[in-house]
Amino acid sequence: MDRFARLLTDLIYTRARNGKLALLADYLRDVPDPDRGWALAGLTGEIDFPAIKAGIVRALIQERVDPVLFALSRDFVGDTAETVSLMWPAPTGPVRGAPGVSEAVALLASASRGTAKAVLAGLLDRLDEDGRFALLKLATGELRIGVSARLAKTAFAQAFGVALDEVEELWHAMRPPYAELFAWATGAAPKPDISMVPVFRPFMLANPLEDEVIDLKEYAAEWKWDGIRIQIVSAGGATRLFSRGGEDITESFPDVAEAFDHEGVLDGELLVRGTHQGGGAASFNALQQRLGRKTVPGSLLTAYPAFVRLYDILLDGADDLRRLPWSARRARLEGIAQRLDRSSFDISALIEAETFEALAELRAQARETDIEGVMLKRRDSAYEPGRKAGLWFKWKREPLTADCVLMYAQRGSGKRSSLYSDYTFGCWTAPEAEGGVLLPVGKAYSGFSDEELKWLDSFVRKQTTGRFGPVREVEKSLVLEVAFDAVNPSTRHKSGIAMRFPRISRIRRDKPANEADLIETLRRMTAAGAKAGDASKPQPN
Amino acid sequence: MPTGPETPRWIKAEREGLHLPTIGWWIDPSRAVANALVTHGHADHARGGHGEVWATAATRDIIDLRYGKPPGGGDVAYGECIEIGDSITATFLPAGHVLGSAQILLERQGERIIVTGDYKRRPDPTCAPFTPAPCDILITEATFALPIFTHPPIEREIARLRAGRDANPDRTILVGAYALGKAQRVIAELRRSGYHETIWLHGAMTAMCDLYQRHGVALGPLAPVSETPRGDLKGQIVICPPSALNSVWARRLPDPVNAVASGWMRVRQRAVQSNVELPLIISDHCDWNELTATILEVAPQETWITHGREDALLHWCAMRQIRARALDLVGREDEDEAA
Numbered sequence: 001m002d003r004f005a006r007l008l009t010d011l012i013y014t015r016a017r018n019g020k021l022a023l024l025a026d027y028l029r030d031v032p033d034p035d036r037g038w039a040l041a042g043l044t045g046e047i048d049f050p051a052i053k054a055g056i057v058r059a060l061i062q063e064r065v066d067p068v069l070f071a072l073s074r075d076f077v078g079d080t081a082e083t084v085s086l087m088w089p090a091p092t093g094p095v096r097g098a099p100g101v102s103e104a105v106a107l108l109a110s111a112s113r114g115t116a117k118a119v120l121a122g123l124l125d126r127l128d129e130d131g132r133f134a135l136l137k138l139a140t141g142e143l144r145i146g147v148s149a150r151l152a153k154t155a156f157a158q159a160f161g162v163a164l165d166e167v168e169e170l171w172h173a174m175r176p177p178y179a180e181l182f183a184w185a186t187g188a189a190p191k192p193d194i195s196m197v198p199v200f201r202p203f204m205l206a207n208p209l210e211d212e213v214i215d216l217k218e219y220a221a222e223w224k225w226d227g228i229r230i231q232i233v234s235a236g237g238a239t240r241l242f243s244r245g246g247e248d249i250t251e252s253f254p255d256v257a258e259a260f261d262h263e264g265v266l267d268g269e270l271l272v273r274g275t276h277q278g279g280g281a282a283s284f285n286a287l288q289q290r291l292g293r294k295t296v297p298g299s300l301l302t303a304y305p306a307f308v309r310l311y312d313i314l315l316d317g318a319d320d321l322r323r324l325p326w327s328a329r330r331a332r333l334e335g336i337a338q339r340l341d342r343s344s345f346d347i348s349a350l351i352e353a354e355t356f357e358a359l360a361e362l363r364a365q366a367r368e369t370d371i372e373g374v375m376l377k378r379r380d381s382a383y384e385p386g387r388k389a390g391l392w393f394k395w396k397r398e399p400l401t402a403d404c405v406l407m408y409a410q411r412g413s414g415k416r417s418s419l420y421s422d423y424t425f426g427c428w429t430a431p432e433a434e435g436g437v438l439l440p441v442g443k444a445y446s447g448f449s450d451e452e453l454k455w456l457d458s459f460v461r462k463q464t465t466g467r468f469g470p471v472r473e474v475e476k477s478l479v480l481e482v483a484f485d486a487v488n489p490s491t492r493h494k495s496g497i498a499m500r501f502p503r504i505s506r507i508r509r510d511k512p513a514n515e516a517d518l519i520e521t522l523r524r525m526t527a528a529g530a531k532a533g534d535a536s537k538p539q540p541n
Numbered sequence: 542m543p544t545g546p547e548t549p550r551w552i553k554a555e556r557e558g559l560h561l562p563t564i565g566w567w568i569d570p571s572r573a574v575a576n577a578l579v580t581h582g583h584a585d586h587a588r589g590g591h592g593e594v595w596a597t598a599a600t601r602d603i604i605d606l607r608y609g610k611p612p613g614g615g616d617v618a619y620g621e622c623i624e625i626g627d628s629i630t631a632t633f634l635p636a637g638h639v640l641g642s643a644q645i646l647l648e649r650q651g652e653r654i655i656v657t658g659d660y661k662r663r664p665d666p667t668c669a670p671f672t673p674a675p676c677d678i679l680i681t682e683a684t685f686a687l688p689i690f691t692h693p694p695i696e697r698e699i700a701r702l703r704a705g706r707d708a709n710p711d712r713t714i715l716v717g718a719y720a721l722g723k724a725q726r727v728i729a730e731l732r733r734s735g736y737h738e739t740i741w742l743h744g745a746m747t748a749m750c751d752l753y754q755r756h757g758v759a760l761g762p763l764a765p766v767s768e769t770p771r772g773d774l775k776g777q778i779v780i781c782p783p784s785a786l787n788s789v790w791a792r793r794l795p796d797p798v799n800a801v802a803s804g805w806m807r808v809r810q811r812a813v814q815s816n817v818e819l820p821l822i823i824s825d826h827c828d829w830n831e832l833t834a835t836i837l838e839v840a841p842q843e844t845w846i847t848h849g850r851e852d853a854l855l856h857w858c859a860m861r862q863i864r865a866r867a868l869d870l871v872g873r874e875d876e877d878e879a880a
């Protein structure tokens with residue numbers, strides 16, 4: 001635990017991304033199995049001890065120290081685990097030496113509701129302050145220390161000189177403490193065969209179209225559907241549905257999963273039947289009724305029937321098609337789509353337009369029909385994970401919207417004074433993978449429903465990482481789609497820009513924070529928007 | 542709250558400081574007054590503009606350096622007792638906080654009141670150690686009065702500073718430390734650990750270090766950063782005020798490692814917020830255990846708490862049937878934050 005505790009402490013005090021990567025890579029190389037695997041699971045949030053909850057930790061400390069002194073200390077520190085690690089009284093009797101990560105994990109995993117406090121106390125007695133901090137963070141699954149799962153995997157790839165894409169792909173087939181993954185990365189074993197396991201593959205993503213004029217001989221156009229991007233994977237007789245971040249959402253959409261009967265990996269948009277979006281699907285709000293459910297009542301299945309509009313194919317059976325050009329994949333997809341259940345699957349139709357101008361015309365008309373925009377895909381492009389420049393574009397309709405990351409929240413005024421309802425959000429200075437950081441671009445306190453406000457408020461409370469007077473800093477993990485009229489230069493924001501009339505248009509729980517927009521994109525979007533002459537039209541909310 | 546003796550009428554806690562109304566004198570007042578007793582030279586206790594200032598010689602020198610010479614008053618040695626009127630005497634006792642820092646023991650007709658000012662109980666090579674004395678009312682500071690604050694041994698923190706330096710031969714180790722007290726203590730402790738190389742100073746540090754040396758505190762070889770080619774500062778220890786850490790001045794140093802020497806560094810969130818890479822938990826105040834132990838040791842009939850996190854100490858006193866009250870003084874901040 002000492003080495004893991006030191007890693008966490010060093011990570012907390014290291015700002016630079018490269019510094020964090022080096023610390024992680026050293027740890028993963030130096031520490032033997034299975035400790036390093038459990039540590040990695042902790043850092044990537046893939047470890048869960050059902051019996052150990054934050055409430056148990058609070059109950060435990062209040063048995064050991066004066067509850068009033070604990071409450072005052074907790075208020076000052078702003079974090080329960082850290083407060084407990086600093087206040088934990090020295091054990092009175094002799095104790096065994098500090099436990100290793102694996103021993104701690106085994107003990108925590110064996111704890112029941114009845115024994116949880118005793119198990120935790122026994123471990124805390126054997127650790128120093130840093131060790132207690134690390135243990136509590138690991139035990140409660142709240143390792144929010146500025147290391148994303150993506151960063152941890154990048155460090156893994158760096159530590160052993162393997163490709164990040166390969167790590168990502170194998171990752172989803174592995175379980176902590178990832179013995180096979182380490183064996184492969186260290187060269188001790190061949191690459192694990194995952195062809196019979198339904199695992200997530202990283203998505204190919206689009207960049208916003210800015211000033212470019214696109215040659216439609218080189219690019220195919222499709223409508224941009226307003227649902228959630230989904231990957232359907234069927235292998236070894238099992239079908240799984242994954243959202244953008246690789247989160248398994250099969251439980252929420254059993255109807256779709258059951259209807260899929262083709263081995264392979266498909267990419268599409270999950271939608272609900274309806275008459276919005278040019279008559280093609282229901283609005284995003286309808287889809288929201290189906291999101292985040294562990295079980296789905298039959299009434300919802302009929303009221304909000306879900307289906308997938310297919311975009312692409314990655315694997316056909318075990319046949320990996322990702323290196324083929326888009327046009328070849330599209331032909332394969334069309335063939336397969338015909339054989340799938342029509343009520344649950346259709347194919348995203350191509351837009352017939354001779355010229356870019358004609359397409360612009362169609363896109364302008366689409367504004368009335370409530371279609372989100374147009375996608376442009378290079379006909380000869382392979383299926384590249386991530387957001388490679390020049391291959392896929394999204395050409396959203398006005399008003400301007402941007403995907404931002406929630407950074408700070410503040411209580412509102414009046415009847416909202418008990419809720420965190422003022423949100424400051426930011427965009428990236430550069431892609432996160434290139435060391436970009438988030439800087440605030442605006443502040444909004446409207447655009448959400450009462451339901452969403454309640455949800456946001458509880459998100460803020462649960463994900464607080466710092467307090468500055470009335471302001472709470474939150475874990476930078478929640479993407480908010482923000483609609484706005486223009487971007488103005490600003491001296492108040494470090495980003496140098498501020499949105500005009502921003503409002504939260506949607507909570508994008510399905511979208512990972514590193515896929516939020518760049519500040520540069522915002523700047524260019526508004527320049528393009530202003531040229532188009534409709535950027536300042538306010539949108540009803 | 543248990544009942545006890547009446548609060549003496551010859552001392553009053555006002556927003557601006559402790560007041561002796563029968564003679565119009567003040568202790569550590571936050572506004573200019575005619576007659577002031579001053580515990581030590583930090584800005585939240587000492588200020589300019591007073592008529593008479595009674596303090597230790599070192600404290601009066603510090604006031605002279607920062608605000609100019611006060612027109613009246615005089616030096617009071619540790620253990621010396623002065624009469625200030627209405628049968629009130631003031632005795633200055635070492636507080637162990639910074640050079641010249643004193644507790645002020647006020648006596649009148651057998652009643653004894655101690656104003657600790659800021660104090661600590663750990664040995665410090667740059668100042669005389671805290672001397673506990675019996676009293677009826679103890680007026681104590683409470684800067685670190687939460688049980689999360691237990692300061693580690695300074696030797697451990699100095700070892701971490703030196704390890705940080707050894708691990709970064711190409712970077713300057715830039716230590717943010719308050720110019721009065723903390724800076725000199727860090728230097729003196731570095732020397733005690735066997736570090737004899739030149740320690741480099743931000744311009745705001747030099748005068749105070751000279752003053753310490755004039756008062757007999759050996760600090761070893763020091764040199765100003767301003768007269769040194771920046772490249773020569775790789776792998777060197779530079780001391781600056783905490784406010785200079787993220788300044789334009791600091792950016793000219795070779796890739797500085799930001800360190801801060803402060804009791805607040807015990808809390809990670811605090812350290813991270815101030816952009817600290819190497820937090821050093823070094824405080825010139827008592828930690829929680831030392832504050833509570835001092836109250837038990839001095840065993841006053843009543844404890845007045847000022848200057849920090851009064852709530853926790855009040856609660857602790859209440860749980861032990863110790864009479865206590867919190868004073869609401871303005872302008873009192875910990876110097877680490879005030880800097």
Ligand SMILES: [Zn+2]
Nearest residue numbers: 583638659876
């Ligand atoms: Zn002080």
Ligand SMILES: [Zn+2]
Nearest residue numbers: 583585659874
């Ligand atoms: Zn003070």
